[in-house]
Amino acid sequence: xxxxGRKKCDVSLNDLESKNQVYFSKEILYFDYFExxxxxxIQDVQQVTLSLVSRIYNHSDLLVQKGASPITLMQGxxxxxxxxxxxxxxxxxxxxxxxxxxxxxxDSIPFIFALTKVVKDxxxxxxxxxxxxxxQNNEQSRTKLDNYLTKEFPRLxxxxxxxxxxxxxxxxxxxxxx
Numbered sequence: 001x002x003x004x005g006r007k008k009c010d011v012s013l014n015d016l017e018s019k020n021q022v023y024f025s026k027e028i029l030y031f032d033y034f035e036x037x038x039x040x041x042i043q044d045v046q047q048v049t050l051s052l053v054s055r056i057y058n059h060s061d062l063l064v065q066k067g068a069s070p071i072t073l074m075q076g077x078x079x080x081x082x083x084x085x086x087x088x089x090x091x092x093x094x095x096x097x098x099x100x101x102x103x104x105x106x107d108s109i110p111f112i113f114a115l116t117k118v119v120k121d122x123x124x125x126x127x128x129x130x131x132x133x134x135x136q137n138n139e140q141s142r143t144k145l146d147n148y149l150t151k152e153f154p155r156l157x158x159x160x161x162x163x164x165x166x167x168x169x170x171x172x173x174x175x176x177x178x
Contacts, residue, residue: 012108
């Protein structure tokens with residue numbers, strides 16, 4: 001599900017006072033993305049689509065510099081690379097589609113379940129709502145979920161055409177142009 005315009009943000013039930021977040025209170029969804037602010041009434045949401053995406057995460061302090069070759073990037077990721085997984089959340093209203101990527105998988109679960117209680121049409125082709133709940137309680141659950149997704153995500157990505165891994169176009173463009 002490769003799409004342009006997706007915003008990576010904190011997803012929460014409360015205002016985190018973050019520069020890039022989505023949260024809701026009562027019957028309003030609030031979108032704050034740096035200088036952009038929007039409010040959408042829950043009743044105007046026609047559908048929410050849930051999915052997953054993977055990203056390469058490096059535990060070292062690799063800084064991707066403009067002009068770095070793809071080989072340099074791969075060498076930088078060889079120290080401690082791992083895959084991290086995030087929710088893609090597509091919110092469809094009468095006049096727009098808002099594309100989000102959560103900053104944290106586990107921390108987003110309460111938001112997603114609260115959203116499913118107030119939005120009637122939830123499109124969940126991966127059946128996330130069935131198996132994600134058992135991983136939401138503690139740090140041990142986070143490790144179990146990471147282990148599960150490390151094993152199962154390649155199959156899910158192939159079956160549902162998910163990005164595995166998602167790479168930011170800006171990083172790829174700058175890297176390949178120089």
